[in-house]
Amino acid sequence: MVHEDELDDLKDWLTKREAFLSWLRGQNQIICVILACRLAIRICPSLVAQISKDNASVEQLAAILSSMRALLTVLVSTVWPEATGQREIVRVLGIKAAIVDHPGDAAARASQLAALAAQAMDKGHTLILESPAEYVRDSIDLSPIENSVLAQVLMAERELLDAQREAGANSLRAFHTVPIWHFGPRSHQQDELWENWLASPLSNDRDWGFWTGWLQGLMEGRPLEWELQRRLAVEISDADWNAGVARVADRIREIEADYHADNNLKRPDSVPELDRQELIEHVKKLMQNPEFSALSAEGMAATIDQAIDRYCKDAPANCLPEPLEHLHELPNTFRAIAKVIRSNKEAEKKAEQLAAKIQELNSKVAVLEATLKEARGKTVAGLFTQSALKAAGTAFGAGCVGTLGLGLNHFFGTWPSDLTLENFRGWLSDLLSAEPVPTESPELPSSVDT
Secondary structure (H helix, E strand, C coil), X not given: CCCHHHHHHHHHHHHHHHHXXXXXXXXXXXXXXXXXXXXXHHCHHHHHCCCCCCCCCHHHHHHHHHHHHHHHHHHXXXXXXXXXXXXXXXXXXXXXXXXXXXXXXXXXXXXXXXXXXXXXXXXXCCCCCCCHHHHHHHHHHHCCCCHHHHHHHHXXXXXXXXXXXXXXXXXXXXXXXXXXXXXXCCCHHHHHHHHHXXXXXXXXXXXXXXXXXXXXXXHCCCCCCHHHHHHHHHHCCHHHHHCCHHHHHHHHHHHHHHHHHHCXXXXXXXXXXXXXXXXXXXXXXXXCCHHHHHHHHHHHHHHHHXXXXXXXXXXXXXXXXXXXXXXXXXXXXXXXXXXXXXXXXXXXXXXXXXXXXXXXXXXXXXXXXXXXXXXXXXXXXXXXXXXXXXHHXXXXXXXXXXXXXXXXXHHHCCCCCCXXXXXXXXXXXHHHCCCXXXXXXXXXXXXCCC
């Protein structure tokens, strides 16, 4: 017998579900696919939990791997829509396959998506969803997350999208830098499953270790470098995927090695390596003023996010110019620094973790500076519209560069100098003095329908 309060809860859930779907039908296709991806990522703990079961069959493991491939490929298609032609979006059947309770039963559907996705990437086929909102609906209805939590998930995602639209955040990558649980309540079931998976030796073994780190990054809003993800989606063949998880793991390592070799730019003089012992001593000083240090890191993240959003809005553009792409990686690193500072870990362990995060920040700034140094050897004349040049000057002007430079030196424990962000400043100077394209190019479409 259904109690009255249970019936009221069900009515409330159905009302909120229908309100969300009604709103969703007014959104464009790529937004629907991103939301379906985010719904899938939230329940991936249910999926990987199947791996650690002693009775997991070969078919189940194959289905899980196919679902990972599906999610990877669809995510890449939301960030690189032009990589396969005119904004093709692959089906999200694989996302649905990833969230059913018995992945073995969905193996065929997941494999079909993988084949379709690979075909779209390789041959430029256009795979347009006739009714993208319905795929999100199916993702909602198949989700194992409790209705009370799922209702808040949907409301939070809608508010997030509306807020980013109001702020002019046209870059599709911005959606993926927001942690999956960016609001209050979480699914305790999914949290427990994920913690159990992380405690399992399989989570960090040769076969599944990559996928653990990949999913963790997606959940925390710090996705793997998108160019590397694109290479994985495109370069791992059907034969490799069909050969099983061990072969896929080997190919991932090969592609990662090639990717890092291609990006192994010489560290520029503007970003010297940090001495570990000196950094530890500096970290101890930062921890003497934890609130200010945490606020400084959060402020740096906000400054960069706002600069990127302003450029994308004013240019207008869906992403940063290629030489500035690595700038996307800095805000989440600053937030990670703030998170360590605010943690309740014992002092020595916190100092070690904070030093590691600052070294990570130093390495990312070195890659950004090295990329911009290489870019300065190429002309930027005639590559940007007048509006894009003006947007770059406004978004990344003296205020942004000065704040970023001082913030980096604050955490690196160094003094500002003429070398601080030398190539960032130099490339921007080259850009602002460059001639625009001869005629104004057509305005890029917004990432959301208006």
